[in-house]
Amino acid sequence: MVQTMNDYKYSDITGKIIGAAMKVHSTLGNGFQEVIYQRALTIELAKAALSYQRELEMPIFYDDQQIGTRRVDFLVEDKVMVELKAISQLEDVHLAQAINYLEAYHLEIGLLINFGAKSLEWRRVINSPNRR
Numbered sequence: 001m002v003q004t005m006n007d008y009k010y011s012d013i014t015g016k017i018i019g020a021a022m023k024v025h026s027t028l029g030n031g032f033q034e035v036i037y038q039r040a041l042t043i044e045l046a047k048a049a050l051s052y053q054r055e056l057e058m059p060i061f062y063d064d065q066q067i068g069t070r071r072v073d074f075l076v077e078d079k080v081m082v083e084l085k086a087i088s089q090l091e092d093v094h095l096a097q098a099i100n101y102l103e104a105y106h107l108e109i110g111l112l113i114n115f116g117a118k119s120l121e122w123r124r125v126i127n128s129p130n131r132r
Helices: 011-028 034-047 092-105
Strands: 052-062 065-076 080-085 109-114 121-126
Touching: 011 034, 011 080, 011 109, 011 121, 034 052, 034 065, 034 080, 052 092, 065 092, 080 092, 092 109, 092 121
Parallel strands: 080 109
Antiparallel strands: 052 065, 065 080, 109 121
């Protein structure tokens, strides 16, 4: 069976986020700091009528004890975590980091978006309960 983008959980939300990121990247290109893309993406997310929280500080727990916090770049519609990068190339460590954030935040779906490459890079990240 062939899966299409519409078969994925929250594909309507992630599709709008990716579209917004593509607009930002096509307008600004690569070469700016991450915060510039983050600010531009807030404008495009608002145009797409998506609710979001930017740089939301979320607690990190270990063995039911809070051991620190981490700021997620965006939490969109209270469902999809978006982690931004502005680097020349995404690496496995960035994907692992995004998966760990999903697990720490008890979220199922995330996007890892890189504005630093010549073409926009994005990866859909899923926190599978059978992952570990």
